[in-house]
Amino acid sequence: MAVVDRKSRIAIVGGGLVGSLAGCFFAKRGHSVSIYEYRADIRVEDYRGQSIDLALSIRGREALRAVGLEEVLIDRHGIAMRGRMIHKKDGTLNEIIYDSVKGNLIYSVSRRYLNAVLLNAAEKYPDVSLHFNKKVVNADLDSGKLKILDTKTETIEEAEADLIIGADGAYSTIRRTMAKKPLFNCSQTYIEHGYVELFVPVGKNNEYAMSGEHLHIWPREEFMMIALPNDDHTFTGNIFAPFATLDKLKTPQQLLNFYEEQFPDLLELIGREKLVNDYFERKPKTLISIKCKPYHYGKTTLIVGDAAHAMVPFYGQGMNAGFEDILLLDDLMERYDSDFSKILPKFTELRCDDTHAICDLAMYNYVEMRDLVTRKSFLLRRHLDTFLHSQIPNTWIPLYNTVHFSRMKFRDCIANREWQDKILRRTAWCTVFLIIALMMAPVIEVYTTKGVLY
Ligand code: FAD
Numbered sequence: 001m002a003v004v005d006r007k008s009r010i011a012i013v014g015g016g017l018v019g020s021l022a023g024c025f026f027a028k029r030g031h032s033v034s035i036y037e038y039r040a041d042i043r044v045e046d047y048r049g050q051s052i053d054l055a056l057s058i059r060g061r062e063a064l065r066a067v068g069l070e071e072v073l074i075d076r077h078g079i080a081m082r083g084r085m086i087h088k089k090d091g092t093l094n095e096i097i098y099d100s101v102k103g104n105l106i107y108s109v110s111r112r113y114l115n116a117v118l119l120n121a122a123e124k125y126p127d128v129s130l131h132f133n134k135k136v137v138n139a140d141l142d143s144g145k146l147k148i149l150d151t152k153t154e155t156i157e158e159a160e161a162d163l164i165i166g167a168d169g170a171y172s173t174i175r176r177t178m179a180k181k182p183l184f185n186c187s188q189t190y191i192e193h194g195y196v197e198l199f200v201p202v203g204k205n206n207e208y209a210m211s212g213e214h215l216h217i218w219p220r221e222e223f224m225m226i227a228l229p230n231d232d233h234t235f236t237g238n239i240f241a242p243f244a245t246l247d248k249l250k251t252p253q254q255l256l257n258f259y260e261e262q263f264p265d266l267l268e269l270i271g272r273e274k275l276v277n278d279y280f281e282r283k284p285k286t287l288i289s290i291k292c293k294p295y296h297y298g299k300t301t302l303i304v305g306d307a308a309h310a311m312v313p314f315y316g317q318g319m320n321a322g323f324e325d326i327l328l329l330d331d332l333m334e335r336y337d338s339d340f341s342k343i344l345p346k347f348t349e350l351r352c353d354d355t356h357a358i359c360d361l362a363m364y365n366y367v368e369m370r371d372l373v374t375r376k377s378f379l380l381r382r383h384l385d386t387f388l389h390s391q392i393p394n395t396w397i398p399l400y401n402t403v404h405f406s407r408m409k410f411r412d413c414i415a416n417r418e419w420q421d422k423i424l425r426r427t428a429w430c431t432v433f434l435i436i437a438l439m440m441a442p443v444i445e446v447y448t449t450k451g452v453l454y
Contacts, residue, residue: 015036017114058404079109085217089264096382198275199234219371225240289312289359293348295348312363315361361410389401
């Protein structure tokens, strides 16, 4: 790895998952890094933000491995999930293994723990400084000057950097500033569904109340519940539903009636009182998807993670893709010897189409999770994919596996699936023609022997 001769001053806006990881990568190459984070230090202050559990798969793991953190997270804290467990209304279960051929797993990790590990790792580098309660309110992208509000003292400070990294999440200030520049395109989409976080307590004998090796899903077509295991034997769940449905759950009784009808097994596990308390403690949150291009401005500014490509959470790839951004950035730093005038445009060129593709896939997967997983056609296709994958593992890789268990470019994951659909469609048509031909064979024989056709 090339450590730079000429140190650059890197200002990272946002000390969340992607910002703190980026700090480690820049520091490793010898740059001087300042991370400005709006919130207080989550390692010392109580914090409840977005969902507390995240599914970590290969793209995220590779990035963590590169800074020596994979083992800490996976071996000591990650909960291995080997598949989805589908819960029907009548209480029957159906297990869908993620990868029965190669045995790949997805890990449930705590957001707070992961963020704390990354901040600790960044802080260990001598030239990294972390600044909490600092909100970047203004950025001059040409000069690299930042105006920063200290939220405790309510005073404005200034800082200057050679490179500004916008890792400030879905509602990014840096992206908003870039949007004022020419040729910057950006679209945002709120879906009509929101979510509320709920918790399943420990079961009997301090064990998990359900299997601790699965991501649990209660698909109900228009809405769904999911739950991921925590290492203290609880589960963190989310109900995802149209706001029109959530708005109808105004009183404890309405909520309990809804759960009794839709998720009776879960209601038993959560308990009526806990469900009511947890549900009404917070308001349903919105879900947004952002697509923009380019990701850079000149040689001074780059946006990464949710700031560049927030997505709905249904493929469990938001953080994974954000971590992969940093891997790509690091590859480019190696290739172009930390010359940001070459790195930043190349990053846009290589990354935009892929992250737009995963935003689309994440939208698609919501329909799969809440509806398709219960359909016979989906299960048949899943079996077929698994069978073909077991026979020709390097040629036939199902879409889910390419997204979660490979570093295939996201746009190629879609192209690969389209190719598979084409093959299956053609095979199906050929089979139909063959059957018709076999059925017609006796008739044709009668006609020809009677000389009707000649
Ligand atoms: P964030 O985590 O949002 O961090 C941005 C940081 O910037 C924050 O700390 C914020 O305080 C700070 N900030 C914002 N503005 C400023 C400012 N002006 N100045 C200074 N600091 C600022 N992804 C997965 O890979 N797997 C999953 O299973 C998964 N599940 C999810 C479930 C839900 C319900 C949701 C909502 C998301 C899920 N995601 C998942 C997506 C994942 O949470 C995000 O992709 C990830 O958090 C993005 O990290 P980030 O660092 O880019 O942004």
